[in-house]
Amino acid sequence: MTSPAPSRADDSRPVDWGVWGECLVPVGTAQADLKAELRRHIGATPSWVGRISACPWLGFTCADFMSNATLHVDAQLWQLIGLVVSRDNSCRYCYGIQRATLKIFGHPEEYLARLERDFQSVALSPQARAALTFARKISRADPRPSADDFAGLARVGFSRTDVAEIAFTAASSVFMNRIATILALPLEPLEAFTESWFFRLIRPLMVLQSKTVMRLQGAPRLAAPPPAPPGAPGTAVLAALAESPAAAVLRRGLDRAWSSDLLPRRTKALMAAVIAKALGCTNGEAEARTLLGAEGLTSVDVDEILANLGSAKLDARDARLVPFARDTVRYQAPAIQLRAREATVGLSPGEILEAVGVAALMNAVSRLSVLLEAC
Amino acid sequence: MLALAIGSAMAALMAIAAALATRRRAVAVEARLATASRDLEAIQQAFSRFAPAAVVEDIVTQGFSTQSEKKEVTILFADVKGFTPLAERLDPAVLVRVLNGYFAGMSRAIERHSGHVSKFIGDGILAVFGALESNPWQANDAVHAALAMRSALADYNASLRAQELPALAIGIGIHRGTVVAGVIGSADLVEYGLIGAAVNTTARVEKLTRTHDVDILVTAAVQEVLDRRFQLRAMAAATLRGISEPVQTYAVDGFEAATPRPP
Numbered sequence: 001m002t003s004p005a006p007s008r009a010d011d012s013r014p015v016d017w018g019v020w021g022e023c024l025v026p027v028g029t030a031q032a033d034l035k036a037e038l039r040r041h042i043g044a045t046p047s048w049v050g051r052i053s054a055c056p057w058l059g060f061t062c063a064d065f066m067s068n069a070t071l072h073v074d075a076q077l078w079q080l081i082g083l084v085v086s087r088d089n090s091c092r093y094c095y096g097i098q099r100a101t102l103k104i105f106g107h108p109e110e111y112l113a114r115l116e117r118d119f120q121s122v123a124l125s126p127q128a129r130a131a132l133t134f135a136r137k138i139s140r141a142d143p144r145p146s147a148d149d150f151a152g153l154a155r156v157g158f159s160r161t162d163v164a165e166i167a168f169t170a171a172s173s174v175f176m177n178r179i180a181t182i183l184a185l186p187l188e189p190l191e192a193f194t195e196s197w198f199f200r201l202i203r204p205l206m207v208l209q210s211k212t213v214m215r216l217q218g219a220p221r222l223a224a225p226p227p228a229p230p231g232a233p234g235t236a237v238l239a240a241l242a243e244s245p246a247a248a249v250l251r252r253g254l255d256r257a258w259s260s261d262l263l264p265r266r267t268k269a270l271m272a273a274v275i276a277k278a279l280g281c282t283n284g285e286a287e288a289r290t291l292l293g294a295e296g297l298t299s300v301d302v303d304e305i306l307a308n309l310g311s312a313k314l315d316a317r318d319a320r321l322v323p324f325a326r327d328t329v330r331y332q333a334p335a336i337q338l339r340a341r342e343a344t345v346g347l348s349p350g351e352i353l354e355a356v357g358v359a360a361l362m363n364a365v366s367r368l369s370v371l372l373e374a375c
Numbered sequence: 376m377l378a379l380a381i382g383s384a385m386a387a388l389m390a391i392a393a394a395l396a397t398r399r400r401a402v403a404v405e406a407r408l409a410t411a412s413r414d415l416e417a418i419q420q421a422f423s424r425f426a427p428a429a430v431v432e433d434i435v436t437q438g439f440s441t442q443s444e445k446k447e448v449t450i451l452f453a454d455v456k457g458f459t460p461l462a463e464r465l466d467p468a469v470l471v472r473v474l475n476g477y478f479a480g481m482s483r484a485i486e487r488h489s490g491h492v493s494k495f496i497g498d499g500i501l502a503v504f505g506a507l508e509s510n511p512w513q514a515n516d517a518v519h520a521a522l523a524m525r526s527a528l529a530d531y532n533a534s535l536r537a538q539e540l541p542a543l544a545i546g547i548g549i550h551r552g553t554v555v556a557g558v559i560g561s562a563d564l565v566e567y568g569l570i571g572a573a574v575n576t577t578a579r580v581e582k583l584t585r586t587h588d589v590d591i592l593v594t595a596a597v598q599e600v601l602d603r604r605f606q607l608r609a610m611a612a613a614t615l616r617g618i619s620e621p622v623q624t625y626a627v628d629g630f631e632a633a634t635p636r637p638p
Contacts, residue, residue: 142427142509308515308604312604312632312633319632
């Protein structure tokens with residue numbers, strides 16, 4: 001799954017993204033092991049690492065999702081999917097990083113601009129074009145990809161595992177886009193740096209560094225995911241990814257999120273149920289209902305909460321986080337940042353990070369569940 | 376030999392000049408294409424607020440869209456009560472300013488609750504919930520939007536009174552039903568529109584707000600799926616033009632988060 005070399009052309013003006021708000025959480029002390037993990041995955045420590053220190057699992061999960069965990073999606077396609085999905089989700093942070101990375105690897109400005117505006121008009125292989133179209137459908141999830149979409153991918157030569165990994169790559173972007181956008185993570189200087197003359201001078205060194213990092217990481221290895229702890233969601237989706245190392249990445253993320261005690265499991269299961277319902281993910285909603293039953297909620301209570309995104313029986317925190325979970329499914333960047341600020345009033349930085357992390361993760365999982373329906 | 380050398384040099388210079396001119400033309404064409412592309416993208420972003428993403432992409436890539444579908448939506452129609460005499464009293468520039476301020480506040484309330492303003496019809500607003508994106512909570516969203524519009528109008532009226540301008544009163548009708556949604560119109564003017572009896576019913580329910588002397592009315596189709604924490608009052612069934620059976624409507628008094636009404 002590779003793309004042909006782009007043609008050379010002039011620069012074009014960047015897109016107008018509107019206002020990117022202030023970060024929702026303050027800066028804390030970043031853990032040394034998290035910094036080391038990020039350097040291992042991406043060769044650098046992002047500027048936001050101190051801001052998510054109050055919720056360690058989120059940082060490690062971001063590190064996992066920020067590198068290519070697939071066997072069959074090559075580096076270029078992985079970056080292109082990240083760019084297209086990030087732009088579709090209006091994630092200024094992720095879009096900037098993906099763009100800068102593609103420029104480091106030699107793609108000219110005009111090619112990137114045309115790709116962003118309409119990748120159908122850019123010279124891509126049929127496989128890359130089909131993968132990008134599918135990735136965007138995974139991200140938008142309205143309508144959810146159908147059996148016809150999967151058949152189209154098979155026609156251009158993708159296997160079932162290839163399709164699962166393309167879906168996972170899109171879902172990884174869905175996750176990271178929400179972390180970056182909802183939290184309003186400070187933008188990295190990398191993109192601005194790639195506009196400078198100094199970048200052009202040292203680009204070969206940066207390419208060498210990036211390739212060295214990837215070589216030291218090694219290719220992702222297919223390993224059996226660890227046993228699932230009781231009560232964690234996503235079992236069926238993980239089974240659909242079983243032939244890919246991405247399954248272990250997703251498993252680790254879900255297990256970390258569900259094991260953390262910053263927020264009660266009930267709150268997390270409620271958010272998962274709402275997101276699944278919003279995305280028409282019947283499997284996800286059923287799983288979440290089972291989790292809520294284990295937390296002592298009756299089916300009548302759950303019916304009422306899901307029908308109305310609220311109930312007189314919810315505590316003040318859940319009464320705000322339940323409708324907020326729905327808002328994370330589809331949004332405009334400034335509006336969701338404002339909503340996040342309203343919904344998390346009175347929460348500690350750790351609770352805020354966990355709420356956003358769970359919402360982002362369940363948005364990814366509910367979109368991945370199309371693999372159960374049509375693949 | 377010298378003539379040959381001079382001739383060759385001149386030929387080379389002419390070739391270089393031609394290449395430079397070609398390059399300048401190519402740069403100019405690319406700049407124009409880039410400008411056109413940015414303009415198109417701005418239009419695309421603006422239009423995406425009025426039509427589903429797939430429809431917008433159809434129009435951008437092929438100039439038209441044949442996508443249409445039946446879907447269940449919740450429709451909200453709002454109208455300014457007593458607008459005609461108001462329009463006759465106010466200076467045109469003032470009227471437009473007042474109306475635009477009203478539209479801005481109402482649109483914000485609608486969009487804040489996941490609705491989309493489909494069109495402005497004179498002083499009327501047609502908004503729809505669940506048309507551009509699937510929305511299992513569209514009925515609740517619509518009624519929350521109506522309450523937000525009530526609150527926003529109260530604030531707006533305070534600012535109008537401070538300017539010694541007359542306050543506005545509105546009626547809002549909300550109904551839920553199946554419509555056909557798609558790109559409709561002619562070659563010169565198209566819109567992403569909704570077709571169906573539900574649209575007309577909503578407009579007629581809004582008119583009933585004057586009969587019942589309330590500001591927000593919902594139909595039974597909305598009431599039956601509504602959060603029980605909305606405080607409703609049943610109105611007398613009324614006959615609407617074009618509908619044989621009397622229509623039951625409910626006035627919306629408010630929303631009480633802590634206390635659901637009895638089932």
